Amino acid sequence: MQIPTPSEIRDLEALAALHTASGGGRSDTDPVRAVRDVIGDRDAAYAWMREMEQADLVEVDGGLVPMARVSRQGRAIVEAATARRRDRSGRRETLRRRLLAWTDEHSSGPSEQINAEGFLTAPHAWIDGGRATFEELASAAGSLLAQELAAGEVYRSGQTPVRVDLAITEDGQSCLDDFDGDFVAFTASRQHPSPGHVFHIGSVTGSSLAVGGHGATVSAATTNNNGEAAAVVGRAVRQVLGTLNLSAAELARAEEHLSALEEGTDGTKVSRALRWVAGFTTSTATGAAGQLLGGVAAGLLGMQA
Incomplete structure (x- = not known):
């Protein structure tokens, strides 16, 4: 993230x-x-x-x-x-993921509980123009504790939270490493193990490229239209754009690149757009989906070379 x-x-x-x-x-x-x-x-x-x-x-x-x-x-x-600030559910989810990441950065394991109040002054607590409050921190911590992604306690005076101590758990580290802090996906993977996403994209010569996510069983599917493959990449990126955590400058460029991929009429623009997507492979910020799609784009660029 x-x-x-x-x-x-x-x-x-x-x-x-x-x-x-x-x-x-x-x-x-x-x-x-x-x-x-x-x-x-x-x-x-x-x-x-x-x-x-x-x-x-x-x-x-x-x-x-x-x-x-x-x-x-x-x-x-x-x-x-x-x-996004008006989306309370989305804000709570972002806050939980950020708090989990911050806890992982400051705690070496369940035995090392730390006072989480420092989270509020970290960049992690700044979400779409607004900084998290202590009450929001306590609520997010309670959720992480209930989900066993963190160990610790929310101390209260009556109903009012007064202190939050947290430590990362093994499940919390797995949730971060494998699912970028997405607890829903983490839980689903345990309940219904999945082979992951597979993208099948072919080249103009009829050869094929198959890129699979973690645990995926990959089998090649052949097409004869590399422009169509680029369009598939564009549509896939557009679908997950809101989860890629792109900077303001990158978001401003996204529409131009995605339109070029989807239209596929200008080879120079398509190549430039594929290079932009391929850059996701070196960015941990874009998460698993971004890195996977970046690998697909890099593969297409290799076919075009």
């Missing part, structure tokens, strides 16, 4: 501030004034504006006093984060 970096936290908070100041991107505003409280000073705010302009997240109207607004891509990122 991807834990937001300080720069990613800054970028989303500043984009949200500019989004508000520009009326949701409908009018130009002084970008430096709009984001100065987030960025820190006028020079840094101006440099940030130019950086976001290069990433196509901000549109700048040049002049002696530049005016700006969030772009269509920038609005999409801010509005998606706002929608």
Whole structure:
């Protein structure tokens, strides 16, 4: 899973501030004034504006006093984060996964319980523009304890949580390592062992590429259309896009790349898009699905070479 970096936290908070100041991107505003409280000073705010302009997240109207607004891509990122904040179930799930990852980083095993209050000041606790509260931390910890992904205790004074101690368990480590903290998938794998996902993609020469997930039994399936295979990759990435934990800049580029794969009419754009997907193989942030699809894309690029 991807834990937001300080720069990613800054970028989303500043984009949200500019989004508000520009009326949701409908009018130009002084970008430096709009984001100065987030960025820190006028020079840094101006440099940030130019950086976001290069990433196509901000549109700048040049002049002696530049005016700006969030772009269509920038609005999409801010509005998606706002929608996710309203999704209480999704927020709770993200918080549980992040807390499990943080506990794994700070605890060497069940015998080493640590005070989890430090989680609240870590980047892990920052979710889509809002930082987790202690009450949310206690609730997430209770869920991890009940699922035996963590050991420890939530101490209370009456009904009010006052301290949380946690340690990672063997099941918790397995859940992180094999399922990126997804407890539903982890539980399902134990109840109904699955051979994993298998992708069958063929080349223009009629040879075939078969890529399987952990435990998969792979058998080749042949097609005669490499463009069709690229389109399959594009559709598959689109289906799991929300789970890949991409940065704001990567999300802004995603639509262009996925459209190129799905349309398949421009060979140069298709190759560029496949290289983008192939980059998932070296990123732990994209999880098992991203790395699997990245391997498929890398295989297709090898066939095209």
